[in-house]
Amino acid sequence: MDELEVDGASPVTGGAGFVGDEGRVRPTARRRPRRHTLIAGGVALIVAGATAGFAVPRAGHTARPILVSHASTNVQPGAQITVTGAATVHGTPDTVSFSIGVQTTASTATSALSENNSEMQTLERALEGKGVTASEIQTSSLNISTNTDSSGNITGFSAGDDLDVTMSQVSDAGSALDAAADSVGNDVSLYGISFSISNTSALLATARADAMNNARTEADQLAAGAGLKLGPVVKISDQENAEPTYSFGPIAFGAAASDASVPLEQGTQPISVQVSVVYTLVG
Numbered sequence: 001m002d003e004l005e006v007d008g009a010s011p012v013t014g015g016a017g018f019v020g021d022e023g024r025v026r027p028t029a030r031r032r033p034r035r036h037t038l039i040a041g042g043v044a045l046i047v048a049g050a051t052a053g054f055a056v057p058r059a060g061h062t063a064r065p066i067l068v069s070h071a072s073t074n075v076q077p078g079a080q081i082t083v084t085g086a087a088t089v090h091g092t093p094d095t096v097s098f099s100i101g102v103q104t105t106a107s108t109a110t111s112a113l114s115e116n117n118s119e120m121q122t123l124e125r126a127l128e129g130k131g132v133t134a135s136e137i138q139t140s141s142l143n144i145s146t147n148t149d150s151s152g153n154i155t156g157f158s159a160g161d162d163l164d165v166t167m168s169q170v171s172d173a174g175s176a177l178d179a180a181a182d183s184v185g186n187d188v189s190l191y192g193i194s195f196s197i198s199n200t201s202a203l204l205a206t207a208r209a210d211a212m213n214n215a216r217t218e219a220d221q222l223a224a225g226a227g228l229k230l231g232p233v234v235k236i237s238d239q240e241n242a243e244p245t246y247s248f249g250p251i252a253f254g255a256a257a258s259d260a261s262v263p264l265e266q267g268t269q270p271i272s273v274q275v276s277v278v279y280t281l282v283g
Helices: 033-052 109-128 170-187 201-225
Strands: 017-019 025-027 080-091 095-106 137-148 154-167 188-196 229-241 245-247 269-282
Touching: 080 201, 095 109, 095 137, 095 170, 109 137, 109 154, 109 170, 154 170, 154 188, 170 188, 201 229, 201 269
Parallel strands: none
Antiparallel strands: 017 025, 080 269, 095 154, 095 188, 137 154, 188 245, 229 269
């Protein structure tokens, strides 16, 4: 390869320049497309890496992906869950209620009512003789009606007087019923008997606690299934149900109040509570 040296300058490879004014060699301008291409590619890599969440390696280093997290929770703000919990407890009734009355018939309305009044007083005395107090007896109905034949002709009159009785001594109820029926004979009428618990506060407290525990258990299970946890309670509502126990059927009255008493079984009474609880959800 030929070399050219001008004015003491270093040798220049042939074809690398040209002779200009004053005999000096001027270097020929070179394009470096590869260098520009590499720079543009590097910029694109940096942008792409920043967008994708990966680190861009320096020269001579191997690229390793770096995970970038953009979410810190899986639950929407204000998310809630509503669950229902129920529980039932049983208590022994300490109160018995029944309706008892007298039905009389006579040829006139006045006679029917007069006879009815007399028998009702006898019935009330019989009840009181078995421990029923005046405050536990209340008149529930009093009526006089006409009796007619198939042609619509009046054949007589009927009078009816009914009492609602509530006894706190359940063990005495059977003998009181028997004594009342014996005092008026076949003119007696008896309606449904019901048992109840006079004070349900302790039982309701137990049922509410059990219902809330059941609601919490269900809420925990549902939240865990979604990968979440329960936050504070937002709202609680409850519904109570303490239905009395009723007893229907024929009553076998004794021949005399001192010989027999009506058998009454008080059993147990269910008290149910249902709660609806709203919880917040947290991640």
